[in-house]
Amino acid sequence: MKTILTPILLSSLLLWLTGCKEPTIDEGIQSFSVPTSVDADGGNWRTIVLKSATDITVPQPLPITSDAYKTELTAIKNGLLASTPEQNTAVNYWAVGGVVRWNQIARQLVAKYNVPPGYDYATGQVSPADAANPYAGAPYAARIYALLSVAQYDALVVAWRAKYQYNRPSLERQGVVARVPILDVPSYPSEDAAIAEASCQMLAYLFPNEVNWLKAKATEHKQSQLWAGASVPSDIKAGEDIAIALASKLVERARNDRFAASTDPGNTWQTALAKAPYNQKWKSLEIPERPPLLPLAGNVKTWYDSTAIFRALPAAPPATTSAEFQKALSDVRTLSDSRTREQWRIASYWENGPNTYLLSGLWNFLAEDLIRQGGQNELRTARTYALLNRAMQDATTATWRAQYTYFVPRPAQLDPAIKTATTMLNTPSYVADRATVSTAAATVLAHLFPDEATRLNAQAAEASLSGLYSGTQYQFDNEAGATWGTLIGQLAVTGAKADGAK
């Protein structure tokens, strides 16, 4: 048995193994869900930035009996017979859902650009923020998701109105066998083209470094509709034009939402800190210390009633000298000293800290499953995201308002023995954004997906507690945040009940 052969074989085996590739983790094969409703009345739903769907005029399409249309349709039919594997990949990718895919793209870009200034070992200094992208943190992310979702939603309401106004029959009704399931709505204008162009324009404004990449994605998205047999070029063109008309209005809103000033170039936060109505002042726990993250993000224009939101600004927490505060602080310390693995898991799950797509991104991710299970069409998906993301941006703005009103120190500032399971954020403690944002998100989603309400509320409760498990928040941060988040979520629900969607 002990021949030279076996060792040689084993050596070759080893060499072969070292030449193999690492496994790739991808999303696997996605199933295409067929939407349960076409929402034929969608053109009457209340728009967000547009006054109404009639703000954008969609020209009358050529009749399907025209020669021009017949030529287009024939080209699509012939194209279906000659599709390439690359085309099929693109078709399958976008068939998962245009709104969902662009939301994923936005999450990826947020994670890429959500880079706070860091400590630079070479110079011993805090490295300056990238001039092209000076923003990072929760307010930055939440705003991107909200603007994207609003752009998609308004574009789709206009598209839906035109679809049922002109009623150009879908290609399937004209005998085209599409490669993937297509929603049975009139084909003109193409909803996918509207989504692609609206998303691309909005994200290009928000991520100027990515314009070319975004344009390539949008082009692929639009062409995938031709390759799939879902639209003809004139459908695509009309969808695109809606988005182009809409984009300028959205960019205008984005320019005037006061976010640009949130970095506080004049360092007014120091004055605010000195005047803060709380007995102990927050200080940066980083070494070296650095200015807080987006200190003026609490002034960003809200989507929902700002009076109602800021009237609910919670009162200052108990003073650090009070027994109540000392109890809250010792609770954090006790937790930090005896944190269980499960508490660590919860803290880590909800953290979504620097260089990630952030907590609002996680809720967008979680909403994806609900949307798929709910069989929502593109318009309804956009509505879900627009409701969710506006509520989350307002909740984030509210959090920042409270943090930079009171400047409450983080627990570890008062008890340096407290260790944290997640990154120590360079923001004041009160209120906890994980609580405010998650509670607002769960309130909105529970209204839209009532069957899931119990689970969603449990998730929000866990997210609210997670800051305590992290060792970065007092329980009163979490409680005040959750109360405020519920209120903001309710404002969104009230809006949802009145927007015309059933």
Added chain:
Amino acid sequence: MLNGNGYFCTTSADFMRLLTCFTVAFLFTLARQTYAQGLAPGILDGFMKGQRKASLAILASQETYDTYYINTAETKNPNLGTVTTQALTVVGTYGLGYDLDLIISAPYIRTQASAGYFPKQEGLQDVSGTLRWEAFDYKLGKTRLSWLFAAGYSMPMQEYVSDAMVRLGYGSKNLDGRTMLHYKAGPFFITGQYGYIRRGQVTLDHVVNNYDPSQLNPNSGMKVNVIDVTELIIRTGIVTKRVSIDVWGQQQTPKTEGTNIGPGIPFPTNGVGFTRVGTTAWLKLFGKVGITATTSTTLSGRNTGKATRVNGGLVLGL
């Protein structure tokens, strides 16, 4: 048997195939030691135990670093300070046959940082089991050359925290295959070994939420791939019945690029490598009782600490 299930690597080689191959390797041969954080390579050697002979080693080690590598650039972090890792490792070796050893090890680890807010981590790390097979033994005059193979498996003994700067280990289940050439002339010996450590996937505590250009899309859930490494170890020294002393160099190279240490980046996906050198001594005290000591330092690295380590222990022949 060997040519059944695809012996040619394709670009889409999947884990199951690898598992099959490793199982085959396991059946055919077997040998050596999975490199665990708590172990210096002081116990991975080319010396066979001998049939029905056993030994038990209890090793204590301390490793510290205040400088670490982000990719290959050295850095220090005032929010981390110095990281100190202490380990207590039990290693049992048993000669199943004159040419086949079983080696089992289990470390208990405590690690903490001197600054910042990273919590101390403490607990059992990875248990590993390795079979070492002396496949070929050739006498050249008074000297001997042997060719050995080893296959090992290691897995976490508990679900410890693996996604943190201060952590116990990778959290992955690993397969380890390696081959060794061992030459001994009188008291002098030299051993060269080359190994491949296949690290399984790790489920993070959270959904993958960072940007990674190689990420096909952001919907891959909570699982991440841990980068495999290849390992090269050369050691040489003298060994007698009472004493041994040697020097060694160890180089681990990540198989693929992986990610680099950074905020938001899951630690298990980092491409980790290093070059370390060290020296190990063993001294027989009396009867079957010996003591061993190792010291080592890191010359270069990638996404790991620039660590120095001392390690000492008791070796009992059974």
